[in-house]
Amino acid sequence: MVFEFNTSIGHNGFMGLIAIPDDVAMQAVQDRVKRVVANLSHKEKEITLYAAISKRHGSYSMMFSKANQKKLEVQQGDTIQVRMQEDTSKYQAPMTEELEAVLLSDYEAYEIFENLLPGKQRNIIFMIYNAKGSQKKVDLALNAMENLKIGNHNPMKFEKLL
Incomplete structure (x- = not known):
């Protein structure tokens, strides 16, 4: 299943986070999706993120490193477009x-x-x-x-x- 949504970039004091809307998170939990491949876009930039869906303080998110924020040219508070789906690859990572x-x-x-x-x-x-x-x-x-x-x-x- 493919999920598409707009969300903002947050921070947990240590790492940048991409907030996952509750309805999307609940569907992912119901489908037992733990790791995803997400295409993130902002203005003319786009990157692919391989991440885990995690729950902290009652809400779901994906970690979003400063290096990836720099590639996408975004910062905390910016809104991005997310298109994510379950990572069904063998290692759940991009094998080179x-x-x-x-x-x-x-x-x-x-x-x-x-x-x-x-x-x-x-x-x-x-x-x-x-x-x-x-x-x-x-x-x-x-x-x-x-x-x-x-x-x-x-x-x-x-x-x-x-």
Whole structure:
């Protein structure tokens, strides 16, 4: 199901938030949607956001980082257009060609990756997805897989091995 709505950008004291209207949130909860792919637009700009729907203080929202706010050229209080739908992809994150190629070429790393918790898988995927340039993505993917093989399964503590 696709949800379309206009909403404002808020803040929780730590992170920017995209408020989800109650009727949309209730339908998402009823359909058991937890992670979404949302296309956000403001004026002439548009970005894609991969996010979780979370409930805080009785209302539903998605986290919206300062980096994404900068890309969309918005700030707290601005109104944006949202088109979101459930993320039904395998990892619920945007798998890059580079990471996929590394996983296909290294079966040991693939097995370890598949046995990680979904959140750790997403951390690795987003770390590589956010890199600039294809070669940098390949280098990060190779390094991540080497870290997994030596037993370092925490993406936040990966060492540069290559």
